[in-house]
Amino acid sequence: MEPITIVYVVGTLGMLVGIPPALSLVGDEVGIDFDYLWAIPGIAALMYLLMAFDIGSVQFQGYHVPIPRYIDWALTTPLLVGYTAYVAGASRSATVGIALADFLMIAFGAGAVATGPPTQWVFYGLSSLCHIGILVGLYGPVRRSALNEPPSHRRLARLLLNYIGFLWLAYPLVWVFGPGLQWVDAAGIAVIITYLDVTAKVPFVYFIYRARKNFVQVQEAVPDDDLSETGASESGPAVAVTAT
Ligand code: RET
Numbered sequence: 745m746e747p748i749t750i751v752y753v754v755g756t757l758g759m760l761v762g763i764p765p766a767l768s769l770v771g772d773e774v775g776i777d778f779d780y781l782w783a784i785p786g787i788a789a790l791m792y793l794l795m796a797f798d799i800g801s802v803q804f805q806g807y808h809v810p811i812p813r814y815i816d817w818a819l820t821t822p823l824l825v826g827y828t829a830y831v832a833g834a835s836r837s838a839t840v841g842i843a844l845a846d847f848l849m850i851a852f853g854a855g856a857v858a859t860g861p862p863t864q865w866v867f868y869g870l871s872s873l874c875h876i877g878i879l880v881g882l883y884g885p886v887r888r889s890a891l892n893e894p895p896s897h898r899r900l901a902r903l904l905l906n907y908i909g910f911l912w913l914a915y916p917l918v919w920v921f922g923p924g925l926q927w928v929d930a931a932g933i934a935v936i937i938t939y940l941d942v943t944a945k946v947p948f949v950y951f952i953y954r955a956r957k958n959f960v961q962v963q964e965a966v967p968d969d970d971l972s973e974t975g976a977s978e979s980g981p982a983v984a985v986t987a988t
Contacts, residue, residue, distance in 0.1 A: 752796035758942035759789035765953035791816035808930035818850045832890035832901035842881040849874035896958035
């Protein structure tokens, strides 16, 4: 088995870890809808499996590029930023706008990887502008709307926001030394990206899973008060509503 195959198998297994906690939130009456959270590790697991079998990879400028990686990013990174904005209580338009900017970032990134210099750097610049737009959106309107949320929501929103804000900075950097300048070969890049992808997705799902009880109390019971520290978390939404 080639080393790169092992890397992608490990990536697949890593993503699988995120699926059960996300699935457990489907249909939960938690006042906030996490029904599609499973798609983040789910789509990634599938795409990593394809990469493990080297399905859908192409050579661009003599560089090995797995197309499933870009399909994964195009579908799941809008979900990551979209859910972050949603948890922060951002408006629908802000949430959709930031998810759209994210999709464009990946689309331009695909353009960058498919072309050679100098065009690739134009696409790289456009993609980076979208990335900056996402960061401005997250640290501007999204963070501001989180301030109006109950403390437990606000804490989770801030965690997700900073997690995305910092971790994602690695991607454009890695790209420069990989497909961009080709100083690091595709196998080396595969290791780094797999590590980053699993780190970007699985803990993200877990942070939400870990905070799930807060949503029941805050949404259903006392909207303006933080009861997350009272420990009355086992009652569930129906009881909480009757108690109101
Ligand atoms: C590219 C290259 C062009 C410039 C920029 C990029 C940014 C990519 C990002 C990807 C994030 C991926 C994640 C995957 C999770 O599994 C396309 C690399 C700005 C930010 C979080």
